[in-house]
Amino acid sequence: MTAEQTRRALLGGVATTGLAALAGCSSMTPLVGQRLEQTETISLGDAESVLVHGNVGTVSVTGRDRDDVSVDAEKQSSSIRTDLEELRLRADHTDDGLVIGPEWEGREGWFQSEPSMNLEVELPRDLPLEEVRTSVGRVTVRDVTGDLAVETSTGRVDVDGVDGAVGARTSTGRVTIRDVDVLHDVTTSTGRVDAHVPAIDGDTTVSTSTGRIEAAIDPEIDADLHVTTSTGRIDVDDLELTDAAEGSDLVTGTLGDGGPTLRFETSTGRITLGSLS
Numbered sequence: 288m289t290a291e292q293t294r295r296a297l298l299g300g301v302a303t304t305g306l307a308a309l310a311g312c313s314s315m316t317p318l319v320g321q322r323l324e325q326t327e328t329i330s331l332g333d334a335e336s337v338l339v340h341g342n343v344g345t346v347s348v349t350g351r352d353r354d355d356v357s358v359d360a361e362k363q364s365s366s367i368r369t370d371l372e373e374l375r376l377r378a379d380h381t382d383d384g385l386v387i388g389p390e391w392e393g394r395e396g397w398f399q400s401e402p403s404m405n406l407e408v409e410l411p412r413d414l415p416l417e418e419v420r421t422s423v424g425r426v427t428v429r430d431v432t433g434d435l436a437v438e439t440s441t442g443r444v445d446v447d448g449v450d451g452a453v454g455a456r457t458s459t460g461r462v463t464i465r466d467v468d469v470l471h472d473v474t475t476s477t478g479r480v481d482a483h484v485p486a487i488d489g490d491t492t493v494s495t496s497t498g499r500i501e502a503a504i505d506p507e508i509d510a511d512l513h514v515t516t517s518t519g520r521i522d523v524d525d526l527e528l529t530d531a532a533e534g535s536d537l538v539t540g541t542l543g544d545g546g547p548t549l550r551f552e553t554s555t556g557r558i559t560l561g562s563l564s
Contacts, residue, residue, distance in 0.1 A: 320363065320364055320365040320367065321363070321364050321367050321369070321371060322361065322362065322363050322364075323361075323362045323371040323372075324359070324360070324361050324362075325359075325360050325362075325376065326357065326358070326359050326360075327357070327358045327360070327376055327378070328355055328356070328357050328358075329355060329356040329357075329358065329378045329385070329387070330355055331354070331355060331356065331385060331411075331414070332380050332385070333380070334380055334384045334385035334414075335384055335414075335415070336383065336384035336385070336414065336415040336416070336417040336433060337356065337384055337385050337386075337387065337408075337410050337414060337415070337416050337417065338383060338384055338385070338386045338387070338416075338417050338418040338419075338420075339386075339387050339388060339406065339408055339416075339418070339419045339420070340386060340387070340388035340418075340420050340421070341388055341389065341404070341406055341419075341420065341421030341422070341424060341426075342388070342389050342391070342401075342403075342404065342421060342422050342423075343401065343402075343403040343404070343421075343422055343423045343424060344361075344363075344389075344403040344404045344405040344406065344421070344423075344424045345405045345406070345424045345425045345426075345427075345442075346405075346406045346408070346419055346421050346424060346425070346426045346427070347406065347407045347408065347426075347427040347428075347429075348408045348409075348410065348416060348419060348427070348428050348429070348431060349407075349408070349409050349410075349428075349429045349430060349431070350409075350410060350411070350412035350413075350414075350416075350429065350430040350431040350432065350448075351409045351410070351411070351412060351430075352411075352412060353409065353410075353411055354411055355411075356378075356385065356387070356408065356409065356410045356411075357408070357409040357410075358376060358378075358387060358406060358407070358408050358409075359406070359407040360376045360389075360404055360405070360406055360407075361404065361405040362374050362402050362403070362404050363402055363403050363404075363405070364402035364403075369401075369402055371402055373391065373392045374389055374390070374391050374392070374401075374402050374404055375389065375390045375391075375392060376388075376389060376390075376404070377389070377390045383417070384415075384417060387406070387408060388406075389404040389406075403424075405424075410431070412430060412431065412432060413432055414432065414433075415431075415432050415433025415434070415451070416428070416431040416432065416433045416435050416449075417433055417434070417435065417436070418435070418436050418437075418438075419435070419436075419437045419438075420436075420437075420438045420439070421438075421439045421440075421442065422439070422440050422441070423439070423440060423441045423442060424439065424441075424442045425439075425442045425443045425444075425445070425460075426439050426442060426443070426444045426445070426446075427445045427446075428445070428446045428447070428449065429447055429448055430447075430448040431448070431449055431450070431451075432449070432450040432451055433449070433450075433451045434451045434452045434453075434469075435449055435451060435452070435453045435454075436453075436454050436455075436456075436471075437453070437454070437455040437456070438455070438456045438457070439456075439457045439458075439460065440457070440458050440459075441457070441458060441459045441460060442457065442459075442460045443457075443460040443461045443462070443463075443478075444457055444460060444461070444462045444463070444464075445463045446463065446464045446465070446467065447463075447464075447465045447466055448465075448466045448467075449466070449467040449468065450468060451467070451468055451469070452467070452468060452469035452470070452471050452488065453467045453469070453470060453471060454470075454471030454472045454473060455473050455474070455475075456472075456473075456474045456475070457474075457475045457476075457478065458475070458476045458477070459475070459476060459477045459478060460475060460477075460478045461475075461478045461479045461480070461481075461498075462475050462478060462479075462480045462481070462482070463480075463481045463482070464481070464482045464483060465481075465482075465483045466483060467483065467485065468485060468486065469485065469486045469487060469488055470482060470483070470484045470485070470486070470487060470491060470493075471487075471488075471491060472491060472492050472493070473492075473493045473494070474492070474493075474494050474495070475494075475495045475496075475498065476495070476496045476497070477495070477496060477497045477498060478495060478497075478498045479495070479498045479499045479500070479501075479556075480493055480495055480498065480499070480500045480501070480502070481501050481502075482500075482501075482502045482503075483502070483503050483563055484502055484503065484504040484505060484508065484549070484563065485505045485563060486505060486508060487508065487510060487547055487549055488547075489547050490547045490548045490549075490550070491510075491547065491548070491549050491550070492550040492551075492552065493550070493551050493552070494550070494551070494552040494553065495552075495553045495554075495556065496553070496554045496555070497553070497554060497555045497556060498553060498555075498556045499519075499553070499556040499557050499558070499559075500551055500553055500556065500557075500558045500559070501558075501559045501560075501561075502551065502559075502560050502561075503560075503561050503562065503563035503564075504526065504542070504549075504560060504561070504562065504563055505562075505563045506527065506543075506562050506563070507543065508542050508543055508549070509542060509543035509544040509545060509546040510541075510542045510543070510545065510546050510547055510548065510549040511539075511540075511541060511542070511545050511546065511547070511548045511549065512526075512528065512538070512539060512540050512541070512542050512548075512549050512550075513538075513539050513548055513549070513550045513551070514537070514538040514539070514550075514551045514552075514558055514560065515536060515537045515538075515550075515551075515552050515553075516536055516552070516553045516554070516555075516556065516557070516558055517536060517553075517554045517555065518554065518555045518556075519536075519553060519555060519556045519557045519558065520535075520557045520558075521533075521535075521536070521537075521538050521557075521558050522557070522558070522559045522560070523538055523540075523560045525560070525561040525562050526540075526542070526560055526561070526562065527542075527562075528540030528541060528542065529541045
């Protein structure tokens, strides 16, 4: 064997060994996640309202013509070493009503982390939905009854069709509220707000730190209007205001006969207010 042949054989052996080592390392690092689905039907018992408390994952609640509650739960984890059976769907009857949400009984460690749970909930249309709360994930609510509070730390809030009052709070995410009876406070730190304001039942604030606000206000509302932005434009041309004072960053005036304060605020963003037809 020549010196050149010996050198090539040695390099080939090193390359083969390196590929084998890489293959071994790859097999030790799972890159494939897992998913587990389940459907539960929950009896209402004496519950007079429903509360849905998520954690990480999307939450969707819809009112239907039914006399019980159905929950489709989808558990997900990016690690195959996480035991999805340790993430349970709980339904507890309390003095406040029926509380639905996930409970994590596992632990976090090497190649293990708390999995997420997406919830799709159907409940009787005439059973009040009192609260929807999650840490990270989008919240969607459709065709329900009740005075509802929605809260998420990071995620979009989308509410449409509530026979009752609705308020919402999120740190990061767009908020859309339409076709409700009464609007309560709506707050987001970073995100756009689109809201219908058919009525208010006290001082009400719609605010975002960074984001645009668009709102349609019922022309029959009696309120004292206060609109302010630090960096952005204010457009209230479609509203019938009396005693109006309009500036580049502040607009005040009276809607109808006046009453509680209806306030719209953003630090950076445009505010556009129109009439709800």
